[in-house]
Every structure is written in structure tokens, then in C-alpha cells.
């Protein structure tokens with residue numbers, strides 16, 4: 001559905017995207033993950049035909065973005081990062097305008113608008129003026145706009161930006177239902193979000209593709225890098241020595257937590273979850289245990305892990 | 315073609331909802347009304363010196379357009395760029411050329427509509443003047459065509475200015491500067507007194523053109539001059555919008 005090859009984009013001296021190569025198959029939901037400034041928006045804008053690449057090629061449904069930009073855009077529904085709408089228009093009027101603009105035949109405009117509005121939960125505000133809607137509703141109108149012409153490919157740039165937790169959950173469900181009919185490429189800088197909605201992830205950092213693969217593989221490789229936090233009432237040296245067996249090379253950090261309690265943090269060696277072993281250890285030594293949890297590595301730590309310690313965001 | 319009409323309709327709707335449109339419409343009503351009043355008083359005082367009148371109305375029109383064209387066009391691209399809707403617009407399956415063309419056509423149509431009260435000019439005179447003046451139909455047509463040609467060119471300059479920036483104010487000022495530069499081409503005569511300067515100045519001067527049109531003199535070279543310039547400036551605007559993708 002999408003084939004990107006050696007894609008590079010420069011803004012003057014800044015290289016926003018560098019030698020990006022990836023493919024997306026029909027019907028996939030692919031998440032593009034990266035911290036601020038990673039080049040997600042720039043990449044999506046190039047695929048959507050708003051920006052032209054400095055080098056490299058993009059093909060959507062077999063058409064080159066450079067040779068047939070209008071044909072490509074007809075097959076794409078694009079939700080920009082900051083949903084920008086005409087504030088003076090009414091929701092329904094705007095969706096009708098967009099549907100006609102994107103080539104929905106006059107006969108089908110009303111039906112398509114009604115369906116898209118229904119799916120995105122804006123049917124009950126369709127008579128309202130867009131400028132008076134809340135940010136979340138405007139985001140939904142923009143999403144309805146992106147799907148109103150039944151595009152083969154949906155490009156969603158941070159689709160849950162500005163939504164409340166409840167709406168985020170609804171948006172995730174919506175995205176999953178949309179996957180039945182569309183190929184979806186979305187961006188996010190929130191790991192769990194991508195994990196929950198996507199089949200596959202592309203990890204972008206400083207304009208480069210660091211890793212790509214199915215969500216489970218990535219999640220598994222990250223789970224192996226869990227950090228364990230444990231609070232014990234135990235002598236510091238003894239506890240550290242015992243826990244060091246379970247920790248990786250970096251060792252165990254011990255902090256006094258007051259009242260005879262101490263908190264140990266370490267990164268687990270190997271793939272498995274070391275928590276049962278920690279609990280068993282505490283029981284066998286007769287140490288009191290009041291907290292035992294594993295922390296997910298933050299996205300930033302994931303990047304550090306993936307890039308090796310040297311490379312950091314500018 | 316249908317998409318182009320859809321774009322035109324949306325642009326027209328935006329114009330109708332924009333307060334500047336009404337400012338411009340009032341501006342024209344005042345200028346046209348003043349012209350009408352001068353005409354009526356000069357007729358009632360006996361000998362209407364039509365030559366002077368035509369000159370004055372030519373000036374009046376051109377000066378009004380100098381203010382009105384930036385007002386009507388400054389929003390077109392600058393506002394879409396500022397609010398981000400340009401991204402939404404340009405990722406729809408339309409070419410920049412269609413967008414420029416639709417914005418221009420809608421603005422020109424709106425401009426023609428704000429001129430429409432002028433049409434009441436003739437019937438009113440006929441109805442209320444004691445001795446209705448004989449209106450030369452060629453002059454009346456000439457005035458209309460001249461207004462559309464010259465006004466159309468000024469509007470294209472305004473649209474071009476709007477395509478260059480993200481601020482409506484800068485777009486308006488830039489448009490005003492472009493138009494003022496074009497108007498001041500009349501100063502060529504002063505810079506280059508005894509050469510072809512004089513001829514060049516009359517050849518370039520929209521005021522002289524307007525006066526000619528108002529006398530019923532239709533010079534196809536003048537019409538071509540405006541049409542070609544307008545097309546050229548619109549093409550420039552299309553290039554600017556397209557270039558933005560590459561920058």
C-alpha cells in the first residue's frame with residue numbers, strides 16, 4: 001500500500017528525515033513512534049503530499065507521490081497534527097464541502113457525511129458552528145473529514161492529541177474498527193497507545209528509522225528490559241548482594257527508605273520476570289516485603305536502549 | 315471542474331461571511347454615490363463638462379480599487395496559512411492551480427457584485443432627471459469592462475501578495491505596495507522627460523485607460539495588457555504555493 005524508499009527531507013540546514021525506508025501492506029495498522037522532533041509529522045506530510053521529499057521516493061497504491069500527486073491524495077485521508085478547520089462553517093456543511101472536494105459523487109455525499117459523522121461521534125453536533133466546538137470535537141470533525149471519501153489509506157498524525165482519557169479510549173476503538181476497511185498509518189509519542197492499536201511499529205529518532213517490527217516482538221524485547229523496584233526491611237549489603245544475582249551488569253541501587261526499610265532498584269538480567277524470585281528470596285531470608293513492582297522503561301529509555309548509550313536527542 | 319466549483323462556492327461563502335466585504339461594498343457605494351452626486355449637480359448647473367468628469371471618476375475608481383483590492387484579497391492565502399487550513403486544503407485531491415483559480419474567480423465575482431449598485435445609475439437618472447442625459451451605451455459598457463479589467467488585475471496582485479505571507483496585515487500592505495508601484499509607473503514621464511517616457515506612462519497608466527474606457531474607446535491592446543498581466547501574476551501565485559512544498 002505504501003512503499004517509502006531512502007526518503008530524506010531537509011529544511012535548510014536541518015535534516016528532519018534521513019534515509020527512511022519502509023513498507024506498509026494493505027489492511028495493516030502501523031504506528032510511527034518517536035519523541036518530539038523525530039520527524040514523524042514531516043514523514044506523514046510527505047506521504048500525504050503536502051511536503052515534497054528532498055530525496056527518495058514514495059509510492060502509495062502503486063502511484064508515485066511526485067508523478068501523480070492528485071491521484072495519490074484521492075486515495076489518502078489525512079488528519080493533520082493540529083486539526084485546522086474553517087471556524088465559520090457548520091459541521092455538516094464542512095463535511096459536505098470536504099466530501100465534494102475529495103470527489104464523492106453528489107448522490108453519495110449526504111450518505112457518506114452521515115456515516116462519517118456517526119462513526120466519529122459528531123452526528124449530534126452537526127448543526128453547530130465549528131468555531132464554537134471544543135477541541136476534542138474539532139479533532140473528531142477532522143477525523144470524520146479524513147474518512148469521508150472512503151480512502152484506502154488513512155494517515156493520522158497524533159489522532160488522540162487533545163482528547164480526554166475517555167475520548168482516547170473511544171478513539172482507539174474507532175481506529176480498530178476502521179482497520180477493517182482502511183490501511184492506517186498513525187503517529188504517536190506514547191508507547192502504550194501504539195501498543196494497543198497497532199499491528200506493527202516504526203520507531204523514529206532524529207529522523208532515522210531505529211527499529212521496526214510487530215508490536216509483540218518489540219514489546220517482548222522491551223519487557224526483557226524491565227526495571228524492578230522492591231522495598232524490603234533488610235540489611236543493605238546483604239540484600240544488595242542477594243539481589244545482584246538477578247540484576248544485569250549495572251547492579252543494584254539501594255536507597256534508605258526510613259524505619260529500617262530500604263528500596264532496591266535494578267534492571268533485570270535475561271528475559272524473564274524476576275519478581276517471583278525476589279519474593280521467594282525475601283521469604284526464605286525472612287525479610288519483610290512491602291512493595292514489589294516492575295517499571296516499564298520510558299520511551300526515552302527505550303531509545304537509549306535502541307541507539308546505544310552514545311546517541312541522544314539534540 | 316466540479317471540484318473547482320466546490321472551491322469557488324466555499325470561497326464565495328467565506329467572502330460573504332467576512333466583514334471586510336461589507337467595508338468594501340460601502341466604500342464603493344460612497345464613491346459611486348459621490349460620482350453620481352457630482353454628475354447630477356454638474357448637470358443641473360447647465361453644461362456638464364464630460365471630459366473632466368470622466369477623468370475624476372477614473373481617478374476615483376482607481377484610488378478606490380487601490381484600497382479595496384488589498385482588503386478583498388489579503389485573507390485568501392495568508393489566513394489559511396496562519397490557521398493551518400492550507401495543509402488540509404492542499405492535501406485534498408486538488409492542484410494548487412485550481413485553488414488559486416477558484417480563489418481568484420470567487421473574489422472577482424464578489425468584486426463585480428459590489429460594483430452592481432452602479433447599474434442603478436442609468437435608470438435612476440432616467441427616472442428623476444428633468445432632461446435625461448443621452449447615455450452612450452459604448453461608454454457604459456466601456457466603464458464596466460474597464461472596471462473589471464483593471465480591478466481584476468489589482469485583485470490578482472493582492473492574491474499574489476497573500477500567497478507570499480502568513481499574516482493578513484503584511485499581505486494587505488504588500489498588495490498595496492504592488493499596486494502603488496504599478497500606479498507610480500506614471501512617474502516614468504517625470505524621470506525621463508523627453509524620451510519615450512511620456513508615451514510609456516500613458517501606455518501604462520490605469521487612470522488614462524479608465525478614462526478611455528469611460529469615453530467608450532475600447533482598445534484591445536489595453537485589454538490584452540491587463541489580461542496577460544493578470545494571468546502572469548496568477549501563475550506566479552500558483553508557483554509560490556507549489557514552491558512552498560519544496561522549501
Ligand SMILES: Nc1ncnc2c1ncn2[C@@H]1O[C@H](COP(=O)(O)OP(=O)(O)OP(=O)(O)O)[C@@H](O)[C@H]1O
Nearest residue numbers: 011014016034035036037038039040041042043189
Ligand atoms: N517547516 C519547517 N521548517 C523548518 N524546520 C522544520 C519544519 N518542520 C519541521 N521542522 C524540523 O524538522 C524536525 C522534525 O519535526 P517534526 O515536526 O517532523 O517532528 P515530530 O516527530 O512530528 O515531533 P512532535 O512529536 O513534536 O510532533 C524538527 O527538528 C523540526 O524543527
Ligand SMILES: [Mg+2]
Nearest residue numbers: 040041042081
Ligand atoms: Mg508531529
